[in-house]
Amino acid sequence: MKIHFPLLRHAKTPYIRINTSLCEACWTCVDTCPNHVLGKVEVLSHRHVRVDRADQCEGCGKCVKVCPNGAILRVDKVKK
Ligand code: SF4
Ligand code: SF4
Numbered sequence: 313m314k315i316h317f318p319l320l321r322h323a324k325t326p327y328i329r330i331n332t333s334l335c336e337a338c339w340t341c342v343d344t345c346p347n348h349v350l351g352k353v354e355v356l357s358h359r360h361v362r363v364d365r366a367d368q369c370e371g372c373g374k375c376v377k378v379c380p381n382g383a384i385l386r387v388d389k390v391k392k
């Protein structure tokens with residue numbers, strides 16, 4: 313079976329980073345982002361959010377707030 317490793321460019325913007333292993337594909341963040349930065353990966357049972365338009369992210373933090381699983385973190389909160 314082919315295993316999908318998300319490319320880092322699909323997991324972060326200058327302001328947020330996604331931990332796809334915590335994403336349960338509820339799509340709340342996709343619907344909440346005012347700039348349509350986030351998109352969906354839906355391949356059979358393989359489902360999680362991804363960054364489609366990183367350059368459009370303005371760091372408003374709405375996606376971070378609405379995620380019920382803590383799958384999206386602000387970059388300044390990510391442990392180095
Ligand atoms: S921080 Fe704001 S603009 Fe950036 S992806 Fe999240 S909701 Fe969209
Ligand atoms: S809100 Fe959280 S769990 Fe829902 S799709 Fe976005 S990252 Fe995944």
